[in-house]
Amino acid sequence: MSVSDNDAPALLRRLFDVAVAAADPADVLARHLPKKPSGRCIVVGAGKSAASMARAVEAAWPDVDLSGVVVTRYGHAVPTTRIAVREAAHPVPDAAGEVAAREILAAVASAGPNDLVLTLISGGGSALMTLPREPLTLDDLIIVNRLLLRSGLTIEDMNRVRRRLDRLKGGGLLRAANGAQLVTLAISDVPGDDPAAIASGPTVPDPSATDDLSHLAERLGPNLPEAARALMLAPGDAQPNATPDFRLIAAPQISLETAAAAARAAGVVPLILGDALEGEARELGIVMAGIARAVAAHGTPQPAPAVLLSGGETTVTIGDTEPGRGGRNTEFLLGLACALQGHPRIHALAGDTDGIDGTEDAAGALVGPDTLRCAREAGCDPRRMLAAHDSYSLFDRIGALIRTGPTLTNVNDFRAVLVL
Template identity: 50%
Template sequence: MNALFRLAPFTSEEASRQWLVHLAETAIAAVHPFSLLPDQLPEKPAGRTVVVGAGKAAAAMASALELAWVERARNNGEAIDLDGVVVTRYKHGADCQHIEVLEASHPMPDALGEQAAKRMLEAVKNLSEYDQVISLISGGGSALMTLPAAGISLKDKQAVNKALLRCGAPIRDINTVRRHLSGIKGGRLAAHAHPARVVTYLISDVPGDDPTLIASGPTLPDNSKPLDAMEILERHAIEVPDNVRQHLMANHDAPQACSPEFARDQSMILARASDALEAARLSAEKSAVDVRVLGDDLEGDARDLGIAQAHMVRKLQGEITRPLLVLSGGETSVTVRGDGRGGRNVEYLLGLFDTLEGAEGVYALAVDTDGIDGSEDNAGAVFGPESWKRAKALQLSARDYLNRNDAYSFFAAINDLVVTGPTRTNVNDFRAILVLPRPV
């Protein structure tokens, strides 16, 4: 570690902010596919190996898998015998020689995502029990791999998806609905691949790390029912077209876990939010910082969480005698009330910022570990006490920006955005608050 961070990380505002940025980089590196997949390769089958996958990390997962697979084959004097197709978000691609990488839209699905889903079903068609399918799944896969169920159009799915995102529904609800409007999610991709054995590697972006929720579980059987999806839509007061309602009311079941064909399948979560937080904790402790982890599965409204944590931090600052780092992960949501720009991480930070009102000795960072907060070009933002002074000098009202969901514009104006570009992994939000003791 750089001596700046090891010996005297908090001697200035800039040093404290950079320490938080460095911490986020450490956390994200710990959950990147290139550090995870090479040691987890499945055995080569008697037949073919076909790779499919979807998500913001899917291309990097495919690249890491392919490199390790090719190296093993060459070392063992074996044929490479690997092909397939994965889909990732635009500009999240990676170089592959044997696995085709497609790109599509996120968070709103598009026609290219629909085409990618069809390509995957075609890729696993007519396989035998001697063949193997490797499924590479990460967050974002639900939107990127979109295949409407029979009788439902892509336009229908886009409308339902948009309504769920705007109302602030948690990811568990969103993905339950997505599964039951899909021709590929909820275990349906695996059902198309059987009798081949399906091995699924996942990078989790969902609170609680339920594998069936990650990208809506295309290769894992689903325990929910279509009527559960209908209840969610009604609870969030979302109007749906008659054909969507009729499809859900018909109660078409997804593939069930009791199906004997699933007995040969395997799944493994390679990385989760807790792994990123643990890497950050270990790094912070090298700087003689106490660490408190609030949890890796925090949900709820982003601004409300920021406000609540601001009150908590004010109380803690009066009790500590050493620097304290407060960490949390999970996936918050944003209820859209205005027409501004921003994602859940900057929305959280603006709620925190507005409530702290420039409190001395408090610095905060929040980023989406995939490098894109919402649909903007930033991963998140970072601020310290000087940020409050800059905002006041520019006569910016944090509350006004918050009320119109315009957190991106606010942090851009005071030069506090964190821009990383796509990281090609995704364990959702990483939040860190550095609290220095009050001077005596």
């Protein structure tokens, strides 16, 4: 089977769709459930997939005494009958997230010795379930989150900060369970699938509880609230002694492998470059362009037709100027397109598997040999817009955005660079 230039966008979209489907809680959650409890099952959770995960639990356990509450992003709720669903803001927390966090804490604390606390965790939970450590206020945490988003810090360092400043992160729910059985089902959106990093680890001990975070406080600058700075310079909360029962039900590598199988079925050789790629989005675009050029020119590391697959979470460091509209996936793609300069055999797609790239209404976009030409015909200067972090606007003008709406799952970014 051969793939033509005209087939490329449809094939790339197919790979993205199967990657997302591989992380659908409706299909994957039930097989990871523990033994049914003799008492109640108290379900709590936070993240962009929390509501769809709660619905999957209800479908799998119609005969279990279920109750509880989960919090998800605005627009990501789905109908449930026994588990309450709350909505809150992401990526910057709001008061609704704090109210939901208190409900979740109370539900966990009510568990008895015969009850099961089933915790549903997915990406986005760090912002959605927010309970500031005293004397920090919600307003303080909002400022911290905005600073983190502009900082260029890795997700690992961001989570070190979040765990230090929040009562529920870094094992807070595990402490609240008071010895009741607690099982976590998680969908990973972080490099390496570290349980302490997914939603900042509310059900696992904080591995950085005694770390010196002064260098991170310095990195966040003079606008860091003094209460936050003081907490970052002090040790974290005492760590729970319990051993967590933590079950990963979906992860970036699983989705990449599913997409790879779909590529092979289409007659294209997949190369999975990694599920945990990090760094500046535009710089990764340049690197990927170089690898794709090597495939096209020299057949290394694999002759064409081939597709380079990768996942992970890049960063976009914003300077002092007000940025345009964009997310890390469209910025990656614009960096890639500028580096490729209209290469006739290379196409690409990048998108966030939750359906939302940054704070925009698109999951990502498509790039082809004609991307730069179409952009200039639409009155866009690609390099200037890349410098202004205005990638969304460019792809919107040329009709290359991918809009899926909320997918109700989240295994982080998906990137596919196709060389024909």
